[in-house]
Amino acid sequence: MAKSKPKKETPLNKQFNQIKAKYPGALLLFRVGDFYETFGSDAIKTSKILGIVLTKRNNGGSNQELAGFPHHSLDTYLPKLVRAGERVAICDQLEDPKNVKGIVKRGVTELVTPGVSYNDNVLETKQNNYLASIHFGAKENYGVSFLDISTGEFSCTEGSASYIDKLLQSFAPAEVLYCKQYNAKFKETFGDRFNTYTFDDWAYTYDFAFPILTKHFKTTTLKGFGIENLKDGVTAAGVILQYLEDTEHREINHISNLARLDEDKFVWLDKFTIRNLELVFPQHEGGVPLIDILDHTITPMGARCMRKWVVLPLKELKPIQDRQDTVEVFVKEPEQLEEIQSLLKPIGDLERLISKVAVRRISPREIVQLNRALKQMAPLKEVLEKLSEGNPIFKKYADQLADCKFLVDLISKQIKDDAPHVSNRGGMIKTGVDSVLDEYHEIAFSGKDYLLGIQRRESANTGITSLKIAYNKVFGYYLEVSNAHKDKVPTEWIRKQTLVNAERYITEELKVYEEKILTAESKIFDIEFKIYNELVLAAGEFVPQIQLNARVISALDALASFAVIAVQNNYCKPDLEDSSIIDIKEGRHPVIEKQLPPGESYVPNDLILNDDDQQIIIVTGPNMAGKSALLRQTALIVLMAQIGSFVPAEAARIGLVDKIFTRVGASDNLSRGESTFMVEMTETASILNNLSEKSLVIMDEIGRGTSTYDGVSIAWSISEYLHNNQKFKPRTLFATHYHELNQLTEDFGRIKNFNVAVKEVNGKVVFLRKLKEGGSEHSFGIHVAQIAGMPQSIVLRASEILLHLEKDNIKEKNKEKIREAPKDNFQLSFFDAPDPKMQELKEKMESIDVNTLSPIEALLKLNELKKLVE
Secondary structure (H helix, E strand, O other): OOOOOOOOOOHHHHHHHHHHHHOOOOEEEEEEOOEEEEEHHHHHHHHHHHOOOOEEEEEOOEEEEEEEEEHHHHHHHHHHHHHOOOOEEEEEEOOOHHHOOOOOOEEEEEEEEOOEOOOOOOOOOOOOOOEEEEEEOOOOOEEEEEEEOOOOEEEEEEEOHHHHHHHHHHHOOOEEEEEHHHHHHHHHHHOOOOOEEEEOOOOOOHHHHHHHHHHHHOOOOOHHHOOOOOHHHHHHHHHHHHHHHHOOOOOOOOOOOOEEOOHHHEOEEOHHHHHHOOOOOOOOOOOOOHHHHHOOOOOHHHHHHHHHHHHOOEOOHHHHHHHHHHHHHHHHOHHHHHHHHHHHOOOOOHHHHHHHHHOOOOOHHHHHHHHHHHOOHHHHHHHHHHHHOOOOHHHHHHHHOOOOHHHHHHHHHHEOOOOOOOOOOOOOEOOOOOHHHHHHHHHHHOHHHHHHHHHHHHHHHHOOOOOEEEEEOOOEEEEEEEHHHHHHOOOOOEEEEEOOOEEEEEOHHHHHHHHHHHHHHHHHHHHHHHHHHHHHHHHHOOHHHHHHHHHHHHHHHHHHHHHHHHHHHOOEOOEEEOOOOEEEEEEOOOOHHHHOOOOOOOOOEEEEEOOOOOOEEEEEOOOOOOHHHHHHHHHHHHHHHHOOOOEOOOEEEEEOOOEEEEEOOOOOEHHHOEOHHHHHHHHHHHHHOOOOOOEEEEEEOOOOOOOHHHHHHHHHHHHHHHHHOOOOOOEEEEEOOOHHHHHHHHHOOOEEEEEEEEEEEOOEEEEEEEEEEOOOOOOOHHHHHHHOOOOHHHHHHHHHHHHHHHHHHHHHHHOOOOOEOOOOOOEOOOOOOOOHHHHHHHHHHHHOOHHHOOHHHHHHHHHHHHHHHO
């Protein structure tokens, strides 16, 4: 049997396969005419993500999957592909098909990934879009680098796995790079929640990274960036620049600095704290994170700045006070605040606009927006200088702003106010910029008047009153003469077409003018494009000044937002100091108070922590009384104070903290084999292993995921450890249902008992939400179950079982079955004291002498006891 000849590969398929081979793992959007097409496995994946039709075509005897969309819909479909975690290579036609015989030259003009994009439809307006790179260094040291290519923000640092994990939680990168040989270790250490891309080990070396960075920054060392000793961090940063090269992003002059992320500058918020306090993301659907309350910014860059501040609170007093002082002026000068905010409104996203200038991806319409933003610099600078006369803090803002007058004048002179989105179709350059361009504009856009002049002139010369000039694609411009006037046609006119009722002619003059019109349009496109590119290059020289403007404006916008919420929500300016005290008067939860139903008001509370006599507060009280809210509001008030905001309180005195730890709520991680209790113990261990002298520790219901004996033992032991630690005295709030912990205050001088008060009225619990001294003896869990809608039969049966257990508890106490704590001979009981009502019932029953009661007295006494129970 003769072998069949292999099917010949078409030129288009050959071109596609060659380009696809250069970008393995990326979806290739292949421009064919007016469509972007995907083929084979790319087509299958694309059709599923985008919900578009998957078709097949015969390709040399075999069927090949095909899926595509119109090229003008790229901005609609590209974000969907990238947000699905795909890397997308955009392959465009590099030649005009009209001028090419055979196959059109094509090439990848951009590789868009989750972490590398300038596309406004891919990027989130109020969030940075970080690309991260992690280097696994020696001795369990890790290097990490973050880049937002849309703004030019570039940073690096190094440290332990827990520190890097905390940064990943804070920065929430859209994509993470790492060395493929550490694939298993990466997932074990940092999980599988990121879009990732791996490099071979040759890229993750200091010798490879260092020259890439110095070449980019045009330096011989990295000492000027303060990172020369961070070899693992530098290695991670170098790989990011290599990734940009690999993804066809070579115009990156706006990345002009590599900042050091200094752990000593920021409050430590581990990933559990960021999650538990719901700083930027809610834990549950419909929840409201803190950032939603704080963010009243006007510009996108202001919103991004605030988001960064929230996850990176400061721990140095002076910069925090500078922010506070700015907010205070805004609060006291509402007219100045309003004026500044009105000047911020037209600015838009200056930070990302100037990045587009640097990489030459800015559209004419965006250039107009850039100019509109820059026009605000001079009046904004003027207002800040006026404010600085009585408030020196504003002088540094005013001094850093550049009005960029030369660029403003250049754009205003050259670019039309209604410039189009694209730069290669004309219609963007004003009259008077270029004389040759003006001449072509005159030809292209005044053609109707010129043709009308020819028509009138020839009609007068020939006497043909019905003469018309028209145009079609076959003959171009022509003169049309009705049959009634054919004998008047001059001999020099050339007949081109005969119709039933008329004849069509052309003249030498018409042909010359037609040539001018047809070439004028393409000449206009070329000249305008050249002028526009020269303008973009000129604007590129202002990138550093405008980037600084953007940073100043983002900070002002965030601080103005703090002032707005301070006035709206009646916040106070906290007194910050380098001490161990946290003294909050009438403190409130910033999120909960804004979510209350109409007519309800948040019940404020006082709270004091210090390392002298009230280091640890054990907070008891029933479910739903407000223990968790009290704990969280304390942490949030401290955090808000250290980002420079005013706080929800009547007054607050805050001794700076350097770490905030929270362990609240119940969750599991079953995918990694961790139960709820295991997660709780892991988070608690993280707290106890990373304590410092200035830590604030928030613990809610430690030990609830196991047996009562185990739970009480763990909670008791943790309390002892926090109190007796020889190195540190962390300020601690500990909410618990283990009333046995109330005994701790008798033996430890810096542990105090408080409870969230409730009142029982006619058998129902009223939550007073007020913190008061002393421990609570009751949890009222059955009452809460009843409020939650538990079937009444279950509630009644639970009450019976509770009464039975409490009887056993009383008997056990009467037999003096009290156990000893495992160390220091501190005694504790493992069961709550009986409910006061049950105790009263017991006492009344014990006082009755049944032998002396008459039948009537017995019935009356029974009725009395029944009423007591009810």
